[in-house]
Amino acid sequence: xxxxxxxxxxxxxxxxxxxxxxxxxxxxxTEMGPQDRLVLIDNDGSMQGWTVPCERIVPIQPxxxxxxxxxxxxxxxxxxxxxxxxxxxxxxxxxxxxxxxSHTNETAILIPDSNALRQYKTASGLEITPRMDLRATIGKAxxxxxxxxxx
Numbered sequence: 001x002x003x004x005x006x007x008x009x010x011x012x013x014x015x016x017x018x019x020x021x022x023x024x025x026x027x028x029x030t031e032m033g034p035q036d037r038l039v040l041i042d043n044d045g046s047m048q049g050w051t052v053p054c055e056r057i058v059p060i061q062p063x064x065x066x067x068x069x070x071x072x073x074x075x076x077x078x079x080x081x082x083x084x085x086x087x088x089x090x091x092x093x094x095x096x097x098x099x100x101x102s103h104t105n106e107t108a109i110l111i112p113d114s115n116a117l118r119q120y121k122t123a124s125g126l127e128i129t130p131r132m133d134l135r136a137t138i139g140k141a142x143x144x145x146x147x148x149x150x151x
Contacts, residue, residue, distance in 0.1 A: 001129060002082075003080060004035035006072065006083050006084070007030070007036065007037065008038075008076075009022065009040050010040075010068045010072075010088065012043045015048035015089065016046055016047060018088050019133060021137065022086065025091045025092040028141065029096060029145065043062050043068060052128045056126070091141075094148055115128050126140055126144070
């Protein structure tokens with residue numbers, strides 16, 4: 001039986017524009033088990049008032065990236081969970097987690113297929129490129145999900 005997963009993300013005021021779309025796509029396209037957890041480290045307290053269903057942790061003092069990842073690793077170890085660290089500038093598409101989580105009997109660092117590997121333009125004009133601006137994706141969740149299902 002697979003261990004539960006702690007999905008962890010870090011956000012700051014400088015990156016908060018990316019965090020909400022990332023969390024929304026994660027929640028929309030990720031099948032979590034009953035013991036899985038989603039934890040957001042709000043590194044500088046700038047996410048206060050958000051109503052995203054996740055555990056929100058605000059450090060006493062802002063920390064560096066590595067210290068936040070280490071805190072998530074410690075938390076996962078404490079609760080005997082696997083850690084899946086989530087970048088807050090990623091759009092999570094249907095099936096992303098099932099492909100990665102199928103490797104439960106292995107110790108591995110895995111990365112899903114992404115726009116860094118596949119580029120094209122959809123019939124509706126959405127252009128999938130290696131470096132996409134957030135504004136190019138807002139309001140296009142269904143199109144992005146359809147593109148991911150195609151592959």
